[in-house]
Amino acid sequence: MLRAVIFDFDGLILDTESPEYRTFVEMYREHGAELPLQKWARVVGSSDSDFDPYAYLEKCTGKKLDRATLERRRRQRHLDLIKTEEAMPGVREVLMQARSLGWKIGLASSSTRQWVENHLNRLGIRRYFQCIRTKEDVERTKPDPALYRQAVRCLGVDPSEAVALEDSPNGALAAKRAGLRCIVVPNSVTRRLDFGKVDLRLNSLKQLDLEALAERWDRAG
Structure with a gap:
């Protein structure tokens, strides 16, 4: 029986993923290069990817780059793009439903704790989360399952009693490896x-009814 829900953060609660990819695409085009989505996909949802976008840009241009300056400019552009962003559609409704059901609510993110906490406080939803696990809490982030294993342990539930909400293949793989739906x-x-084998795919969290889904999964065994 499900009694816990664990959220990813970037791209699921707050759309930081689209603006971040946009800033790298802009940077690449300034240098006469392109950043294919399939290359970028390796870093989405993970801080341990083997893909280095600056190394790839240097390979594309054949030039040595001032990475520190480029990253400072790109990061500021990213922050400017997301500073007025609101929570993704359905996030607040799912949080409120989980609380009304008496479910435990956690968060597992490959980002830093400061990044996650600052945005949750800005959005006014920090109070919903009983447990938050971020990159500082593990040796390896997603797709390694450590973040989800720590989150369910912190919430005091078995992995089979929790469902993860994810927006990236790396995150989905981490959740499944940890034994969660x-x-x-x-x-x-x-x-x-390509997300591989997951339990359900939705276009928006506004489509998610936790109570009805849990009942359907319980009936299916």
Whole structure:
């Protein structure tokens, strides 16, 4: 029986993924190069990817780049793009439903704790989360299952009693490796990517009814 829900953060609660990809695409085009989505997909939802977008840009241009300056400019552009962004559609409704059902609510993110906490507080939804696990809590982030294993342990539930909400293939793989069911809600960057085997795919969290879904899954055994 499900009694816990664990949210990803970037791209699921707040659309930081689309603006981040956009800033790298802009940077590449300034240098006369292109950043294919399939290359970028390797970093979405993970901070341990083997893909280095700056190394790839240097390979495309054949030039040594001032990475520190480029990253400073790109990061500021990213922050400017997301500073007025609101929570993704359906996020607040799912949080309120989970609380009304008495479910435990967690968050597992490959980003830093400061990044996650600051945005949750800005959005006014920090109070819903009983447990937050971020990159500082593990040696490896998604697709490694450690973040989800720590989150369910923190919430005091078995992995079979929790469902993960994810927007990236790396995140979905981490959840499944940890033994959780996983619902994916792809964003504008990830919707064309292969998610492998997941339990449910939705276009928006507004489509999610936790109570009805749990009852359906219980009946199915």
